[in-house]
Amino acid sequence: MDTTQGTPAMMDDTLTLPRAADGAPRIDCRNIKVFYGEAQAIHDVSMTFPDRAVTALIGPSGCGKSTFLRCLNRMNDTIENCRVEGEILMDGENINDEDVDPVLLRSRVGMVFQKPNPFPKSIYDNIAYGPRIHGLANGREDLDAIVEKSLRRAGLWEEVKDRLTAPGTSLSGGQQQRLCIARAIAVQPEVILMDEPCSALDPIATARIEELIDELRNRYCIVIVTHSMQQAARVSQRTAFFHLGNLVEMGDTNQIFTNPREKRTEDYITGRFG
Amino acid sequence: MTDTVRTSAPSAAAAKHLKRRRAADGRFRYYGLTAIFVALGALAVLVLTIGTQAFSAATYNVVKYEVTLDPAVIAPEGANRPADISRNVEGFYSLVRDELLTTFPEAEADRVSRRELSDFVTRLAVLPTARLVANNPELVGNTITLTAPLNDDLDLYLKGQGVKERKIKAGTVSSVQGEEDGTFRLAGAEAFEAVVTGLAVASVDRAEDAGQPDVLLTAGVSTGRLTDIDAGSARMELLTGRAQDFAQARPTARIIVSAESERTISDRQIAWVLALKEMGRVDRVPRWTLLTNSDSTYPELAGGLAAIVGSLLTMLITALVAMPIGILAAVYLEEFAPRNRLTEFIEVNINNLAAVPSIVFGLLGAALYINFLGMPRSAPLVGGLVLALMTFPVVIIASRAALKAVPPSVRSGALAVGASQMQTVFHHVVPLAAPGILTGAILGMARALGETAPLLLIGMVAFVGDVPRSPTDESTVMPVLIFSWSNNAERAWEPLTSAMIVILLAFLLVMNGLVVFLRRKYERRW
Ligand SMILES: Nc1ncnc2c1ncn2[C@@H]1O[C@H](COP(=O)(O)OP(=O)(O)O)[C@@H](O)[C@H]1O
């Protein structure tokens, strides 16, 4: 703990979580199949996500990237007629087990959406909401500290510290998206899922988010869906290419972009389809 | 290469098509405007007719009288506790009647005129005075000035509505001579020329067999009836006051076009009310009693207080039942219920329920609440429950629409930080939908407030003279009161009915204003 600073906001340890044993994957997906009613959207995908690294999911639109991402925090549960089969291991525990509470799971696996969706509440309340419902803060000061820390981590503190009571929706699009990232960080997740987090943003805002993702990589296991191959190349260490609900190829980002093993991957990244 | 901007149609056929399309556009705009004007016109007519009627009922004429509160009359030995005094209508009324008889001693002559004079003020009109004295016993024995509403027919006459008459200024009367039969001969050069002309005109308006219209001549507080009128002289039967008042005066003649048998007030009553007015004892004052009195069989005493309180109690019950049930049902159906055959069936039937004619709910209420569950008839409790049945489908439909309008991104945002579904719904979705939900609920309530038919069936149409004190007391509501009043034959009820309609509309306006306010204040964008 940083005792010289002494402010509660600097209690870094409070947000530091157990990390997976070195080299061990944070998430291990085995034979995932997803169905929307009769239609199968994901065909038997097995893959792992390393801790403290960014994994990018790429592929043409409609190939099931979002669907697969939603398996990781069981957001598919909230979609009527969506059914998930297979095992997803986090810390050796299958999150698809009946007795896993999806609500608790989602506090461990945060999510950021394509369109920034801050709550129509104040900036402060946007961040404080998660910690409040999970009982993470003892009293107001503690909560203030969590809010400040989360906003700092999301690189938004300096911009909003003077107007924490302003509505979250009054921020610009890029700021809103960082607010959503801060909101996800505030509940101390181990994993952060991002579904095309920059597709609604302008290039400058996009660059800021990408920088942020790069910083966050040191603390979290990050999975990002993107339709931009440049973005995948810039921010990720691992890349998985999906096509028609199948995982076509998975590997180090460098290798995927410079030396793909599969013909379909090469066609996609060279812009021949998609 | 330059792009040319295409301003004219490329071919004749296309040009024709374009022209037809423009014509259709223009026609549509014209139809729309017409529709709007028709609607506005209808609204204007409604507002004007009801508004003017209600305006005339917003004030009424009261007569002032000075009386000595004689303890022997109002608080006789053995009946002088406040409770006795407040119930001593006869005693107080005799004070008013005697005072009027002192003012117009000629009414003592026969029973008919005595009754005509005592009709000026209704017996029950002294009740407020009795209560006042009962609450302030120190007034007993004092001489005080009081007011009482004038009989509705006289009130209408003073407002120029009850009796058709033509007012003519006569010439100077130079001499007044008493005759043997008690009448007077008035003479003056061309004093009655205008009256003779007026009579000729008035006769045209009258039925063949109605005979000559009555002509009343007024000078100051004195009024007489004229006969044998010619340009220079007339015979006068003195109705009230003194004959000398007419000497050297220019009296006012009134040709009463309606025959005395067709009117609700007699010539003598007209004479007296004119005299009271001349004495400055008649005031036209705001009719607060419309809001502070309850229903009465006398229009001048009738007010809507009992009905307003009845309406409020009924609405309270409706709100307490329909809002929680409606809102919770909507939240469950929209946010929690699985989509299956059963919920679909329920959904369809809620929509059907909203379309059921309200009178059916009245029948249902009478059968279920009164006959089966044995609840009291005519009570706001039952009325409120019946209206709740009618209102809650509306609340459900409006609330579901409001919940649907909350973007799914808010739900996923909350779920993604680990909120349970219940937390998501109650922390995020419902607050965002609240203005819409409240809007729907208030509009449903406004509809219930104006509902008449179902309440007739559960007996809320009974005459209610007392303000209900609890939801189980006998009661009526505003629209039903309007319905009852509009069924009354006397002419004075007509403006009263309009005034009550305006009061009801004011309530509805307040509710709709609340809706607009909520929308403005809490409307959010996301
Ligand atoms: N809620 C849903 N109901 C039914 N089908 C869906 C639903 N969401 C996605 N799908 C289908 O699943 C497939 C994958 O969709 P998605 O995961 O959104 O693709 P991506 O994110 O890669 O563009 C698509 O064919 C899509 O039509």
Ligand SMILES: [Mg+2]
């Ligand atoms: Mg997607």
